[in-house]
Amino acid sequence: xxxxxxxxxxxxxxxxxxxxxxxxxxxxxxxxxxxxxxxxxxxxxxxxxxxxxxxxxxxxxxxxxxxxxxxxxxxxxxxxxxxxxxxxxxxxxxxxxxxxxxxxxxxxxxxxxxxxxxxxxxxxxxxxxxxxxxxxxxxxxxxxxxxxxxxxxxxxxxxxxxxxxxxxxxxxxxxxxxxxxxxxxxxxxxxxxxxxxxxxxxxxxxxxxxxxxxxxxxxxx
Numbered sequence: 001x002x003x004x005x006x007x008x009x010x011x012x013x014x015x016x017x018x019x020x021x022x023x024x025x026x027x028x029x030x031x032x033x034x035x036x037x038x039x040x041x042x043x044x045x046x047x048x049x050x051x052x053x054x055x056x057x058x059x060x061x062x063x064x065x066x067x068x069x070x071x072x073x074x075x076x077x078x079x080x081x082x083x084x085x086x087x088x089x090x091x092x093x094x095x096x097x098x099x100x101x102x103x104x105x106x107x108x109x110x111x112x113x114x115x116x117x118x119x120x121x122x123x124x125x126x127x128x129x130x131x132x133x134x135x136x137x138x139x140x141x142x143x144x145x146x147x148x149x150x151x152x153x154x155x156x157x158x159x160x161x162x163x164x165x166x167x168x169x170x171x172x173x174x175x176x177x178x179x180x181x182x183x184x185x186x187x188x189x190x191x192x193x194x195x196x197x198x199x200x201x202x203x204x205x206x207x208x209x210x211x212x213x214x215x216x217x218x219x220x221x
Contacts, residue, residue: 013200016193020127027111027126037182045177051123056173057165058130063137069126070141077148093140093206096198100136103190104129116175127186128179131162134169135191138162140198 025032056062071090078086106128111127149155170188173179182190 007189013193013196015194016189020186020189020193023182023189024107024111024126027113027182032066033182037180041116041174041177044114044174044181047118047176051172051175055130055176055178056172058128058134058169060090060133060165063133064097067093067137067141072142074144074148085205088205089144090199092198096140096194097133097136099194100132100191101129104132104187113180113183116177116180125179126183127190128170128173128183129164129187130173131179131184131187132191133168134166135188137193139164139191139195143195143199143202 008158025031060118071093075087078089107127108124108129109201112123113125114121115125139162142158145158146155149158170184173184187208
């Protein structure tokens with residue numbers, strides 16, 4: 001990776017965290033973004049069965065098993081290829097997933113944000129746990145599987161499926177009224193920052209073990 005690209009990659013997580021903190025501050029202080037957020041939500045909300053099904057893709061019961069299957073398969077392939085520390089990428093992905101509620105839940109308690117008019121009165125909607133779960137679970141699953149896909153079409157299809165799943169969850173949550181748009185955007189920032197840090201750790205691991213890919217072996221079809 002060129003030095004400029006490396007510098008940008010290193011700078012992006014702090015920028016995303018800064019945006020996340022800014023949005024958190026806006027929610028806690030009822031800042032100017034909140035009025036805009038509420039106007040956007042009024043234009044987006046239209047509860048229906050399709051939006052509810054889309055939002056369900058961010059359920060822990062759906063997203064985490066997908067990640068677990070990808071982690072198990074990637075670990076099996078790496079071990080079969082004789083990779084040193086074949087378990088590292090898969091275990092790291094699962095640890096990253098476990099980190100999500102440890103961050104999201106305290107922020108929900110801290111901000112104590114009410115829900116939209118489309119849900120029963122309650123608080124703790126910021127940030128969106130479903131969005132963060134989907135982004136980290138599907139994103140990490142894609143990162144685990146990509147090194148084992150040789151064909152460019154398969155790699156593109158995997159990334160596209162991941163992006164569509166996350167976008168679908170995000171849209172479904174806002175359309176159904178389960179979350180305000182800012183709840184979802186904040187989780188985009190948080191989840192992307194976590195994934196970039198995960199990639200950075202894997203990159204360092206790869207450099208420490210020349211000849212091994214992220215999953216510790218050579219890809220095939």
